[in-house]
Structures are given as C-alpha cells and as structure tokens.
Amino acid sequence: xxxxxxxxxxxxxxxxxxxAEALAGLGAEAELVWHADTxxxxxxxxxxxxxxxxxxxxxxxxxxxxxxxxxxxxxxxxAGGPVLxxxxxxxxxxxxxxxxxxxxxxxxxxxxxxxxxxxxxxxxSALTSGTAVGDVLRLPINHFEGNYTxxxxxxAELRAEERVVLRYVDNPNGSVDDIAGVxxxxxxxxxxxxxxxxxxxxxLGSDDGRRxxxxxxxxxAGRLPV
Amino acid sequence: MRFPVLVEVRLRPGIADPQGATIxxxxxxxxxEGVAEVRVGKAIRFSVEAxxxxxxxxxxxxxxxRLLANPVIEDTAVTIG
Numbered sequence: 001x002x003x004x005x006x007x008x009x010x011x012x013x014x015x016x017x018x019x020a021e022a023l024a025g026l027g028a029e030a031e032l033v034w035h036a037d038t039x040x041x042x043x044x045x046x047x048x049x050x051x052x053x054x055x056x057x058x059x060x061x062x063x064x065x066x067x068x069x070x071x072x073x074x075x076x077x078x079a080g081g082p083v084l085x086x087x088x089x090x091x092x093x094x095x096x097x098x099x100x101x102x103x104x105x106x107x108x109x110x111x112x113x114x115x116x117x118x119x120x121x122x123x124x125s126a127l128t129s130g131t132a133v134g135d136v137l138r139l140p141i142n143h144f145e146g147n148y149t150x151x152x153x154x155x156a157e158l159r160a161e162e163r164v165v166l167r168y169v170d171n172p173n174g175s176v177d178d179i180a181g182v183x184x185x186x187x188x189x190x191x192x193x194x195x196x197x198x199x200x201x202x203x204l205g206s207d208d209g210r211r212x213x214x215x216x217x218x219x220x221a222g223r224l225p226v
Numbered sequence: 227m228r229f230p231v232l233v234e235v236r237l238r239p240g241i242a243d244p245q246g247a248t249i250x251x252x253x254x255x256x257x258x259e260g261v262a263e264v265r266v267g268k269a270i271r272f273s274v275e276a277x278x279x280x281x282x283x284x285x286x287x288x289x290x291x292r293l294l295a296n297p298v299i300e301d302t303a304v305t306i307g
Contacts, residue, residue: 059296102298104242105242107242107244147242
C-alpha cells in the first residue's frame with residue numbers, strides 16, 4: 001500500500017512542493033494539507049515543510065503553532081505517528097512544544113545558504129532509521145534562525161537519551177553541541193534545520209536526503225495506522 | 227477597566243544577540259566610543275480589559291508565557307498603566 005504523507009501548508013510555507021516531489025520520487029503519496037483545516041485525514045506521516053509560516057511574525061513558528069491543524073498534528077504525534085519538521089517546520093515544532101529547545105539567530109548574524117556535512121548521531125529515530133551512526137550526509141542549509149539552543153538540563157537529557165540525531169561536521173550557525181536535528185523522547189517526532197528534500201537527486205549535488213526521507217517512509221510503513 | 231500595557235521582550239542573559247553585537251560594532255564608526263552591552267529586543271504595546279490592575283497583570287503574564295515570548299530564549303518585562 002502506498003504510504004500517504006500529509007504535508008502541512010501554512011501561509012508563507014515555500015518548500016511544500018519540493019517535499020511532495022521528493023516523497024513522490026520515493027514512491028510515497030504526498031497530500032498538501034492547509035493549515036486552517038482541523039483534520040489531517042488518513043495519513044501515515046506528517047511533514048512540516050520549510051518557509052516562513054505566517055511571515056515568521058513575532059518569532060519563527062510562534063503563530064503557526066496556533067494554526068488549527070496543529071491540534072491534529074499534536075494528536076498524531078502523541079499517538080506515535082511520525083512527524084518531521086524541516087527548517088521552519090523544526091521551528092514550529094519547538095514553538096509547539098513537540099520538540100525541546102529553540103532556534104535563535106545564527107551566530108555571526110548571517111543568513112546561511114550552503115551545503116552542509118552532517119554526521120548521524122543516532123540512527124534510532126523516524127528520520128535516521130535507515131542510516132548508521134557516523135554516516136556523513138550532505139544536505140543544504142538555508143536559514144537565518146538555525147542556531148539551536150536549550151537549557152543545560154535539556155541538553156544533558158538529549159545527550160543521555162541520544163536524542164541528537166544529526167550534528168554539523170563544521171558548525172555553521174553556533175548551535176549548541178553542533179546540533180542540526182533532534183527527536184522526541186518517543187523518537188517519532190524529528191526536527192532538523194537542513195533540507196533533505198533538496199538533496200534527492202545527484203543533479204542537485206547530493207541525493208543523501210533520500211536516505212532520510214526513505215527512513216521516514218519506512219518508519220511510517222512499519223507501524224500500525226494511527 | 228481598560229489598562230494600557232507595554233511588554234518588553236528581551237533575549238535572556240547568555241543568549242547570543244547578533245543584532246545587538248552588529249549595532250555595537252557600528253557605533254564607533256559614527257564616533258560613539260564607549261557604548262557597550264547593546265541588546266536588541268521588542269516592545270509590544272496593547273491594552274487589556276480587566277477588573278483591576280492585578281487581574282490585568284495575571285492575564286498579561288499568561289499571554290507573555292504562551293505567545294509573546296519564548297521562555298527558552300526570552301524573558302519579558304511588563305509595564306501596566
């Protein structure tokens with residue numbers, strides 16, 4: 001059966017079609033879900049794509065967490081459904097309290113748009129199950145507020161539970177502990193700043209993103225429907 | 227009663243403030259030496275309807291926690307009246 005993925009579209013999202021295209025290339029069916037809808041429908045996984053949800057007004061993700069669809073995303077996550085937040089989607093997940101920490105402005109005050117090498121720090125998550133610890137993946141980053149930060153207590157917890165899933169090889173933005181992506185305690189909710197959907201074809205410089213999105217689909221297929 | 231409110235949203239101590247650092251670096255170029263500790267925040271003004279000032283403060287503190295600031299990286303200073 002084809003895996004169905006709900007891709008949430010906020011006003012200001014701009015990566016939803018890239019995500020849909022990348023998922024289609026992996027044999028999945030992506031369905032765009034408008035943020036004002038209240039029901040995700042019958043999906044096996046959810047992606048919050050990159051962009052500038054609600055114009056990033058106030059703070060990135062601050063308004064998006066109140067979009068009507070987010071209650072359904074929260075319920076899906078609580079039921080164990082795989083939820084992936086990419087870039088702005090990661091910011092939304094932290095604001096919504098589905099992932100710990102926050103994304104602050106890049107150290108150095110620069111908008112970053114470059115390929116980044118990432119090392120897999122945990123292969124036990126909905127995003128990294130098809131990789132191995134130590135694998136190096138190349139994905140583009142494209143953000144101004146990607147500097148991951150959290151309290152010392154939260155960082156200790158993330159490390160103890162091996163919930164940092166990806167680290168930058170060469171930290172571009174000042175993120176604490178070189179963190180590029182983290183997962184929830186149940187490992188089904190994952191957020192990362194780099195863009196796997198933009199690295200799904202060798203023509204684009206890397207197809208390492210397929211391993212991550214492929215992991216998400218495999219994770220979704222390997223569990224009972226929510 | 228309606229109370230005017232000013233909420234200052236500030237980056238918590240220890241949180242990097244690249245905007246503040248950039249402003250601070252620019253000032254000597256204009257001849258302003260000795261300016262330090264520049265921090266950039268937000269000022270949000272609005273008014274609330276409440277029975278009294280204490281009730282207004284309870285409401286404002288709650289909406290600061292829930293929306294206006296992200297407690298991981300920001301704190302707030304509330305002025306009512």
